[in-house]
Amino acid sequence: MYSFNSRVRYSEVCTNKELDFYSIINYFQDCSIFHSEDIGVGLDYLEEHHRVWLMNAWQIKINRFPVFGEDITVSTWAYDFKTFYGYRNFMIEDAGKQVLAVANSVWVYMDTLNNCPAKIEEGVARAYKTEEAYPMEYAPRKILLPKEFSDAPAFAVQRRNLDTNNHVNNGEYIRMAEEYLPDGFNAAQMRAEYRKSALLGDEIIPRIHQDENTFMVVLSDTDQKPYTIIEYTL
Structure with missing residues (x-):
């Protein structure tokens, strides 16, 4: 450790x-x-x-x-x-x-x-030097997408979003998604699945879905293919 x-x-x-x-x-x-x-x-x-x-x-x-x-x-x-x-x-x-x-x-x-x-x-x-995995309930790596979304206004990737690999840093997608979390939605778990890297100038379209216990933000390209899927659960 x-x-x-x-x-x-x-x-x-x-x-x-x-x-x-x-x-x-x-x-x-x-x-x-x-x-x-x-x-x-x-x-x-x-x-x-x-x-x-x-x-x-x-x-x-x-x-x-x-x-x-x-x-x-x-x-x-x-x-x-x-x-x-x-x-x-x-x-x-x-x-x-x-x-x-x-x-x-x-x-x-x-x-x-x-x-x-x-x-x-x-x-x-x-x-x-691998060690034992932490004893927790492990969720699947992939996140299932619902059928219905509401779209938020698109925005472009800025230089401040990039890391040393010249891709959007994995944490930056989470910061983007947090802009859409409703007030009072106090999530106890967050999952994220990264499907492809966004680059400087790429346009990102946030797609949002909410049900009783879950809030999901899919950060997609202009063809609605996800860069990253972020799921918050109460």
């Missing part, structure tokens, strides 16, 4: 002085990158070997959102590798070691020269 300690900053919280799913994903993403850097298979290694890890799916379960000023510990560990898929858990604990949030994530190892999935090298998998 790899962990780092932090204190929730004012710049990270919402109007209710709590982190949201976007901020939590940023903590998780930073933790996974720190982990990879410290074991020698980080950003420079991946660039040198023409590889990149792309997010395929998130499942985040919240017991309590961390609040402004709170001391937290963010942890991550890999629990499995299969061909070109990597599986990683995350956790946020408070100062009393109470689990505030836990997550499952699925990543795809990509060959950046040929723009296709690549088999995970034995040395890369071995560097992570």
Whole structure:
């Protein structure tokens, strides 16, 4: 397990002085990158070997959102590798070691020269020293789409949405989706399925569906093909 300690900053919280799913994903993403850097298979290694890890799916379960000023510990560990898929858990604990949030994530190892999935090298998998998966109820990787949506106005991808891969960062899609969450919809779980990468200048059309316990935002291209599907559940 790899962990780092932090204190929730004012710049990270919402109007209710709590982190949201976007901020939590940023903590998780930073933790996974720190982990990879410290074991020698980080950003420079991946660039040198023409590889990149792309997010395929998130499942985040919240017991309590961390609040402004709170001391937290963010942890991550890999629990499995299969061909070109990597599986990683995350956790946020408070100062009393109470689990505030836990997550499952699925990543795809990509060959950046040929723009296709690549088999995970034995040395890369071995560097992570896999551990037991966190005991939680694991949701399917794929999210089923309902038949009916209402469309919101389209918008274009901006430079601020991009990461070092020149794609929209996986957390940015979550921030986009949060703009459409109804007031008072206090989700305890968020799932996201990433189907393709959006690039600078691409037009994104938000498609929205809500039922009694679920709020879904599908961020689609102009042909209504999803970039990312985000599902919030009470």
